[in-house]
Amino acid sequence: MLPWAIRCGTFAHAPTYLRQHVIEFCNSCGARVAHRIPEGDMLTRAVCDACGTIQYENPKVVVGCIPVRGDRILICRRAIEPRYGLWTLPAGFMENGETAAEGAMREAMEEAHAMVEIEDLYTVFSVPHISQVHMMFRSRLVNDDFRAGTESLDVRLVTAAEIPWNELAFTVVRRTLEHFLADRESGIFVPRFGDIRAPVR
């Protein structure tokens, strides 16, 4: 498989929040790195010829949930980029040392001070143009004691009819909500996995 930079272009034309900094130095010894394919590998890596460290860059996992209370769903209005001011489900980068479900619970607490009980994994989307995998869980919002966290402008419990479809922040969120509402109608929740590609410009 071709190196990432060749397959997908660089992030040079992407918005600032997507632009990854280029690795120029070894984070282990501080020497300048070379960018080449290490022996036995197939992709270009940041290789330190001084101490032998290879800095790998891999996709990040975003974990989140659909917090449900009765017939309503908790959504958050973003106070940060990307998509400042648009609505989303609580979600964020998974951290080292936690499970995906723990990460989804943590994000609900951080973004909405919401206590949720995680039920089942519901949607898994690869988003290759930004090297992310999104995992969204069904969950139960335990009580009404929620409020906006520092990364949210507002937090609301909405019915299906009240979802602001034209002001949703991300395709992952829209597709997850669409599946959820259809499955709730049919009475059977079917996990979905798929890919979300960059829009063609």
Added chain:
Amino acid sequence: MLPWAIRCGTFAHAPTYLRQHVIEFCNSCGARVAHRIPEGDMLTRAVCDACGTIQYENPKVVVGCIPVRGDRILICRRAIEPRYGLWTLPAGFMENGETAAEGAMREAMEEAHAMVEIEDLYTVFSVPHISQVHMMFRSRLVNDDFRAGTESLDVRLVTAAEIPWNELAFTVVRRTLEHFLADRESGIFVPRFGDIRAPVR
């Protein structure tokens, strides 16, 4: 949530292949980093006070598949650590710019020169003590033109009765195969998600 090093201990007592190097230098400008909680964050990060870069460390995704041909499954005997000499399903670290399914196909090709068609996502396991998420797909082995890749000592098509249960490399592989065989018996494949914790010593 507590910083990773406090919650989970360091990798200091772990085998070499699990031990992560500590970030000491900024990989953007080469200055020495500080390890502290940045403003607005909740976890300790490697922060560069010279140029402002924060080096985040997040869980890695391992993608793999169950390559099925007739009633047999393709398994690989590992030629690398960890678990040299033990049997596994083709799997490895997901790379930037690919989807999870593309990564699983790539790994089958690299480890077993096996051409597979990915069917559905089947198991998703968090492995928090090593900060990994494993995603295993059901797949169809397209032909019999397979052979060991450089990371495999041997590659074989085995029936359920021939699976070397006592020589499997990883818990993820054992649990994925157990679910798969039970589901194949019942005729309905049900995606599973769960966690695999460190064995208590």
